[in-house]
Amino acid sequence: MGTKIVTLVLLPFFFFLHLVLATTRIPATSLATAIQGEWRLLQECIGISAMHMQLLHNNRVIMFDRTDFGNSNISLPGGRCRRDPHDVALKTDCTAHSVLYDIGTNNFRPLMVQTDTWCSSGAVLEDGTLVQTGGYNDGDHAVRKFSPCGGEDCDWVEFPNALMRRRWYATNQILPDGRIIIVGGRGQFNYEFYSQPATVSYDLEFLKETKDEGENNLYPFLHLLPDGNLFIFANTRSILFDYRQSKVVREFPQIPGDASRNYPSSGSSVLLPINENGPIEAEIMVCGGAPHGAFTSARQGYFIRASSTCGRLKVTDQNPAWEMETMPMARVMGDMLLLPTGDVIIINGASSGTAGWENARNPVTRAVIYKPRAMQHNRFSVMETAQRPRMYHSSATLLIDGRVLVGGSNPHVYYKFTGVQFPTDLSLEAFSPPYLAQLHDPVRPRIVGMAENITYQRKFSVTFSVNNFLKVASLSVRIIAPSFTTHSFSMNQRMVILKFVEAVNVASSTYRITAIGPSSPEIAPKGYYMLFVVHEDIPSTGMWVNVV
Structure with missing residues (x-):
């Protein structure tokens, strides 16, 4: 039963891999990394x-x-x-x-x-x-x-x-x-x-x-x-x-x-x-x-x-x-x-x-x-x-x-x-x-500036660059609390997708997204979080922020 399920899950990926290889010059290793x-x-x-x-x-x-x-x-x-x-x-x-x-x-x-x-x-x-x-x-x-x-x-x-x-x-x-x-x-x-x-x-x-x-x-x-x-x-x-x-x-x-x-x-x-x-x-x-x-x-x-x-x-x-x-x-x-x-x-x-x-x-x-x-x-x-x-x-x-x-x-x-x-x-x-995978670099956001602290229910902005900006609807700012992991459980792990306000173009390939800090300490207790900008399901490298 397990083998059949694995095969079914991988079939769409192998089809995609074959299609892209047939129409582009992207190395097969890069495509495999982008899939698995x-x-x-x-x-x-x-x-x-x-x-x-x-x-x-x-x-x-x-x-x-x-x-x-x-x-x-x-x-x-x-x-x-x-x-x-x-x-x-x-x-x-x-x-x-x-x-x-x-x-x-x-x-x-x-x-x-x-x-x-x-x-x-x-x-x-x-x-x-x-x-x-x-x-x-x-x-x-x-x-x-x-x-x-x-x-x-x-x-x-x-x-x-x-x-x-x-x-x-x-x-x-x-x-x-x-x-x-x-x-x-x-x-x-x-x-x-x-x-x-x-x-x-x-x-x-x-x-x-x-x-x-x-x-x-x-x-x-x-x-x-x-x-x-x-x-x-x-x-x-x-x-x-x-x-x-x-x-x-x-x-x-x-x-x-x-x-x-x-x-x-x-x-x-x-x-x-x-x-x-x-x-x-x-x-x-x-x-x-x-x-x-x-x-x-x-x-x-x-x-x-x-x-x-x-x-x-x-x-x-x-x-x-x-x-x-x-x-x-x-x-x-x-x-x-x-x-x-x-x-x-x-x-x-x-x-x-x-x-x-x-x-x-x-x-x-x-x-x-x-x-x-x-x-x-x-x-x-x-x-x-x-x-x-x-x-x-x-x-x-x-x-x-x-x-x-x-x-x-x-x-x-x-x-x-x-x-x-x-x-x-x-x-x-x-x-x-x-x-x-390097294949996703054209749509990958790169954070170039933001404040170190985020305050509850207050607006803040993140400036980022991206080569191919596609649509605002695919854009989000999220914070992740790092976990204490042992014995198959990651304690204190949580992600909050912050409330989106706007995204504006401030220079060539550079944008500023405005979001609002967490609603309450029940949503996100005070402390250090990794902040990511995500665009087209591709995340930036994170930055450390302090929720205060």
């Missing part, structure tokens, strides 16, 4: 397996693994060592378990993380500081902060007992008032807010109700909705939650099918773009996962086929109902990222088994791009094959230039490079979606 994207290896070895990943507003990506497995493959500088008498692997460890990657130079440097970050969570404050919470062992009550700077002295600052509860496999969401809510974790059917110091946690019975024998409600999917409430999805159920009153406002219909969607079944989820050019709607998309019992079966050596279904739920409807679709291939442990075009890329993962040590087989090395606005049976496109499988403990994030950075993959308790089916992977790759 392109993979590039950036680093063969960064020294760690990138289990967690966060893009910062100075165009560095902070990545980290865990501290309880022994040595990594990169040393700490200056003779520094991490000393922990309670560590289960090494009491003295002179290797790094976190690195900072510079996108512009393609270089990286080691960072010192002291407490165990395994299966932790994070969010970025409005000033750009990454707040990273929880983990394992001595890290399960810890908060760590990383503030971007231009020099070589930036490093983690840690607060060992800053959380009320043990947060291992929890999920974070930045809130309109600037606080961070931390929901769930192994054995934690509650939530708390990040503050200094933590003083209270609140019960959330929904998490207890959705736990099953495989604990398929870890890393619950959280999305901040335009009305200020939270959408929380765990296992197969979801609720609208008013965290201000600690109250479940409503429960949504259960997603159809027999698949669980949260860890270790590990599907993924996005909040589709919020468009301010009309009535405000909010629609959630959930894709992939594994059937009930797949985790137990995998532990016994039997790897059940993953789910191939996606569900869309427009939570702002009066009577919302799931709209189900079928992906070109089954996928568990896939990462879903919003692209500047408003499309969704689903990347990484496997087609059988679940998350967990040695629990999956049959890596899925072809990403798919989903177009939410296309006709229902023409929404998925299959991308170029990657050379490296990205299994358990891999991650991905969108970069400012529109590429997708991919790293990690270590389905073993320790680093293993030989004698196993899926060796530990310490490399970094970038996938360039089709919109980055």
Whole structure:
């Protein structure tokens, strides 16, 4: 069934490729890139397996693994060592378990993380500081902060007992008032807010109700909705939650099918773009996962086929109902990222088994791009094959230039490079979606000027150049919040298509587009966003702006 679907999806592209080759002199490789994207290896070895990943507003990506497995493959500088008498692997460890990657130079440097970050969570404050919470062992009550700077002295600052509860496999969401809510974790059917110091946690019975024998409600999917409430999805159920009153406002219909969607079944989820050019709607998309019992079966050596279904739920409807679709291939442990075009890329993962040590087989090395606005049976496109499988403990994030950075993959308790089916992977790759192909340069906008700050409900302008300007109706300005990605979920990810005012020609091939800042912090919490101008479904390179 999966092979037939892939073939049907690719047929229109191959027809288009044949037609263009017959009538132009454009190289076939350029056309193939414009249809299926392109993979590039950036680093063969960064020294760690990138289990967690966060893009910062100075165009560095902070990545980290865990501290309880022994040595990594990169040393700490200056003779520094991490000393922990309670560590289960090494009491003295002179290797790094976190690195900072510079996108512009393609270089990286080691960072010192002291407490165990395994299966932790994070969010970025409005000033750009990454707040990273929880983990394992001595890290399960810890908060760590990383503030971007231009020099070589930036490093983690840690607060060992800053959380009320043990947060291992929890999920974070930045809130309109600037606080961070931390929901769930192994054995934690509650939530708390990040503050200094933590003083209270609140019960959330929904998490207890959705736990099953495989604990398929870890890393619950959280999305901040335009009305200020939270959408929380765990296992197969979801609720609208008013965290201000600690109250479940409503429960949504259960997603159809027999698949669980949260860890270790590990599907993924996005909040589709919020468009301010009309009535405000909010629609959630959930894709992939594994059937009930797949985790137990995998532990016994039997790897059940993953789910191939996606569900869309427009939570702002009066009577919302799931709209189900079928992906070109089954996928568990896939990462879903919003692209500047408003499309969704689903990347990484496997087609059988679940998350967990040695629990999956049959890596899925072809990403798919989903177009939410296309006709229902023409929404998925299959991308170029990657050379490296990205299994358990891999991650991905969108970069400012529109590429997708991919790293990690270590389905073993320790680093293993030989004698196993899926060796530990310490490399970094970038996938360039089709919109980055040189073929699209004539209609690609290039931002040449704009302010660094955007104010709520205030007009602002972006000046851009474009060789072939076609029509105003194809033009938009949109902002994307960079995500904290781990375990197949990109926390805090959101896109807002800003309200369009006008576009005027100010010089030859140069235009000025005027838009209005977000309506409220519920639409877009304060902080740093990537801003893109999109023309004819082709995005500019992004610019960092601060929503204030």
